[in-house]
Amino acid sequence: MSNLILGTSIVEDEWNLVKLPVLGEETVRKQAGKVVLFKLTGEKTYSEEQIAATVIPATGKILVPLSLWIARRAELESRLTAGELAIWLDTHEVLADLVSAFDDINQLPLIAVHVERFADGRIFSIGNLLRTRHGYKNTLRAFGDVLRDQLFFLKRCGFDSYLIRADRSAEDALASLKDFSQPYQGAVDDKQPVWRRVSRQPASQP
């Protein structure tokens, strides 16, 4: 069964996720003996060798990392034209790099943001900026450590698709999209704050 939510339904994933291959030992970053869980914004976390060694499926819809598109654009142009290319990026990658890599990001039928740790709230600002600043209109997907308790926030920040972590139920997660009926502040999904949305009269004094 698929674990992908699109809108409010569970759907099959028609995109083939392309990842950069792991070459040799992955280095574990540590500080004061502790594993560093989060990468700094703008930190480069791939090598030229990884880009070169990535196998691009010859047919079908492919969801490729931003770094691969930037480095091997010539090979991928025709796929973009055919509507078979989507891009994913990590929360520590710089959004401006994505925006400047396309004449119009709405050429992309799908942008996916990978969140390595659910506690990484950069994904919310990235979603917001893609929708509001950069006018992205197509499917915006969250994948990685995506759990139901963040779905309501992701939705409000402009995401409309969520690949729930494999060991959790997407069916259960659907319920969390409706956690709150009338949120206070304006956000991407409803730009009006509650006081512009409904008429709020002073409550009667008890």
Added chain:
Amino acid sequence: MYKYDEIDQAIVDERVAQYRDQTRRYLAGELTDEEFRPLRLQNGLYIQRHAPMLRIAVPYGMLSARQLHKLADIAARYDRGYGHFSTRQNLQLNWPKLEDVPDILAELATVQMHAIQTSGNCIRNITTDQFAGIASDEIIDPRAVAEIMRQWSTFHPEFALLPRKFKIAVSGTKQDRAIVQAHDIGLEFYRDDQNKMAIKVWVGGGLGRTPILGSVIREHLEWQHVLTYCEAIIRVYNLHGRRDNAYKARIKILVKALGIDEFRKQVEAEWAYLKDSPNTITEAELQRVAQYFTKMPYDTLPAHDASFDSAIASNPAFAAWVKRSVHAHQQPGYRAVTLSLKPHGRAPGDATSEQMHVVADLAENYSFGELRVSHEQNLILADVKLSDLFSIWEQARAAGLATPNIGLLTDIICCPGGDFCSLANAKSIPIAEAIQQQFDNLDYLHDIGDIELNISGCMNACGHHHIGHIGILGVDKDGSEWYQVTIGGKQGNDASIGTVIGPSFAAEEMPGVVQRLIDVYLQERTEEERFIDTVRRIGVAPFKAHVYAKKEAAHV
């Protein structure tokens, strides 16, 4: 004060349902400890030394009598019959059961209360001056904007998982009592040259491990833009604040790393897009909320009251209490009263259920059914008639709430420390109690005069030790508890961070150390000087010399 409409009520009710389900999933093993952690924290639930600790939000420190009665009942039913008022004007329960928390939240929701975002890496409870709306030096009552900001920050989707906690304080008085310079964002309200409400915005202040006073990011912000401007600040922080090291994750570290000018440039660039977006506050919305913070229906009273004057003249104990606990008011014939939660020998900021009921009754009978919590961890009746002060004093005294030590050495600001908190390096409450015992002489305390002593059990600085005139910080050295002492810290417009006087002390030395600091002050002070003034005039050296000279002599 603010009253919920059906929209506010729906949000807290939906929150109870959401959290009840999260707790159920955790107890059923469907959520790991790591996954449940941010969920429970954003609901104020810590896992502590003995039991969970639940922090209940008291938005900008305002409570109704009905709410305080409910808190008293909750403390009696789900805890051990007392609660702890914190330096962020919230109430903490030290012994609730994890599985009871959804029921506690449901009880709170019936009196328009919650525990939303009282912890975790999100926008926390917004704090302000406990005398907002009545202070004689008030320029603007900031509570309506504080309430609008409370609503805006509640479940703000973009800022639900920030690099670290985020604290906002608002102030609208000449003398800052909200410590705006020690907050991630500090909003100082004033009237501009057009006589319009405007805000001076401070950013990047904070205590904790790296104490830094904030910088001014914008001198003049029109009030209607406060939400969008904060969104610009917090967005830059959310994207660029460090997440790889929790000790370097506060906004102050980012501001320091970029420099305030570069940080301002980035915020202004972001704000250019956000300015005038729908979260811009309308005049109508401000008016709607401001209606809840209008002046109380005061009686027209003369500035003096004969019964009060004669009680002062005939009763020295009452007079001593009035001197410390009663504060000026905008309205003739009215005063604000601080009820002390600092009786000598008790944990500072603690109140029993019985005491909470007494205070709630006093608020109902004498102060329009409302009260406030101060960040100094006392309770305030804000609108009391002069002629009622004597009755209030008698009732408060009978309940142990009238220690005449407000603003004096034993009005200690203190976190729960190692007795309760799992973050603490050292106990703080026993140090406070030992100091209170050492100075258990009211005449002597009055002679020492205005002074602030703050104790934190670890560098997270919940006791705000950096801005105490005397600050005490619990530290861990090779597994034993030691105490580092700073002097010269201060809150207010001329805020400063205290200076460490030297190597740390053992717990049993602390009352003596404070005594020696006081000795130097009493010897060196001029007629007009408070402790802090003397420290600022003569510097740290004479204090240091006396404290350590005695220490060495004693060890010979």
